[in-house]
Amino acid sequence: MKLAKTYSYLKKDLELIEEALAEVIQAEHPVLREASTQLLKAGGKRIRPVFVLLSGQFGENYNIEDIKTVAISLELIHMATLVHDDVIDDADLRRGKPTIKKRYGNRVAMYTGDYILARALENITTLKKPTIHQSLSKTLVEVSLGEIEQMKEKFDWNQNLRTYLRRIKRKTALLIATSCKLGAITSGLSDKEINYLYQYGYNIGMSYQIIDDILDFTSSQEALGKPAGNDLIQGNVTLPVLFAMNNPTFAQFVQKTFNQSDSTVSDQDMKNVINMLKNSGAIEASYRVSDMYLDKAMQNLSKLPNNKAKATLENIAKIIGKRTS
Numbered sequence: 001m002k003l004a005k006t007y008s009y010l011k012k013d014l015e016l017i018e019e020a021l022a023e024v025i026q027a028e029h030p031v032l033r034e035a036s037t038q039l040l041k042a043g044g045k046r047i048r049p050v051f052v053l054l055s056g057q058f059g060e061n062y063n064i065e066d067i068k069t070v071a072i073s074l075e076l077i078h079m080a081t082l083v084h085d086d087v088i089d090d091a092d093l094r095r096g097k098p099t100i101k102k103r104y105g106n107r108v109a110m111y112t113g114d115y116i117l118a119r120a121l122e123n124i125t126t127l128k129k130p131t132i133h134q135s136l137s138k139t140l141v142e143v144s145l146g147e148i149e150q151m152k153e154k155f156d157w158n159q160n161l162r163t164y165l166r167r168i169k170r171k172t173a174l175l176i177a178t179s180c181k182l183g184a185i186t187s188g189l190s191d192k193e194i195n196y197l198y199q200y201g202y203n204i205g206m207s208y209q210i211i212d213d214i215l216d217f218t219s220s221q222e223a224l225g226k227p228a229g230n231d232l233i234q235g236n237v238t239l240p241v242l243f244a245m246n247n248p249t250f251a252q253f254v255q256k257t258f259n260q261s262d263s264t265v266s267d268q269d270m271k272n273v274i275n276m277l278k279n280s281g282a283i284e285a286s287y288r289v290s291d292m293y294l295d296k297a298m299q300n301l302s303k304l305p306n307n308k309a310k311a312t313l314e315n316i317a318k319i320i321g322k323r324t325s
Contacts, residue, residue, distance in 0.1 A: 003323065006315040007050050009308075013064060017049050017071050024072055024119050035100050035112040039079055042097050047208075048074045050316075051176060052183035055197045057309035059187025069127055070182045073136070076120035078175060081143065083113035088151060089234045093226045132182055139178045146170025154235030157245060157255055164242055165206070172212075173205030196300045200313065203297035208320055210290040213238035214283055215325065217274050223325045229270050232258065239289060243282035250276045294321045 007014075025036040049071035056067045085091070086099040087109050093099065101109040124136065150167055153159055180201030184194040215224065216231045217240055224230070231238050235258070245251045253276060257269045277283070297317050304310055 003319050048179040051179040054309040055180040055183030056187040059189045061188035066186050073120040073124040074179050080113045080117040139174050142170050168209040172209035173202050176205035177201035196303050200297045200300040203293045207290045207293040214286050239286045240282040243285040244277045244280040247280045
């Protein structure tokens with residue numbers, strides 16, 4: 001089953017969010033307007049709005065207008081981080097299409113990301129719940145720290161598992177966890193329920209990013225929308241690489257291949273790296289870590305009341321663990 005099918009009954013609410021996203025990102029300046037619209041039209045799973053909607057449905061005070069406001073802001077923040085990431089990574093493709101950076105250059109891309117972030121914050125100010133703004137602010141601080149740390153850790157072959165987990169927490173898990181938390185706060189859930197949903201989102205986010213890092217080596221360029229092994233080409237040492245580094249032959253080859261002073265890597269060398277990594281047991285070991293986080297997510301859900309939203313969140317967890325794109 002595809003991920004979108006699990007929450008197909010949210011179609012109308014997601015369409016409202018999509019329409020509102022297109023409206024919110026409109027800018028007076030034609031370049032900003034065109035760049036922002038291009039990014040929106042590139043699509044995406046809109047998984048953060050989905051988590052906002054589903055978490056909100058556990059509460060008695062579910063209000064689609066308030067929930068929509070939260071969902072829009074979180075998706076815009078996610079979009080802004082993607083634009084900035086593409087500049088940092090010097091990426092030409094995202095989801096198989098030219099990036100903002102590729103089409104307009106680094107300066108326009110950075111200002112586009114800043115503009116989208118500003119619109120996200122402006123949008124959520126209509127909600128008068130201080131806890132929402134405090135939580136979102138803390139998350140943005142952590143995400144920013146994560147971006148700086150990721151730059152510092154590029155091509156660092158000696159980093160450990162803790163460093164990697166902290167990085168993906170800031171890169172992916174926190175924004176998903178915050179999506180669940182803010183949806184729950186908006187609908188008036190208890191502190192315990194808010195925490196269960198936050199922890200669910202955190203563990204799902206960790207698993208989601210680990211699976212992304214696995215697929216970077218096991219999926220095709222067509223499915224990824226970028227070259228296989230692209231994360232490693234950019235210098236990002238992900239979980240499969242960390243596990244494979246325990247093999248001295250792989251460690252020696254990868255360090256020789258990805259010399260920081262020479263960013264050009266031949267297609268054949270890249271194929272060799274991927275084949276060696278696949279044969280090292282690193283993929284299987286990475287899936288085991290992902291499964292551990294999925295199990296924790298299920299444990300968090302088990303403490304919440306049974307309803308359709310809970311069943312959907314359970315199905316999402318199962319599909320994330322098995323996804324191939």
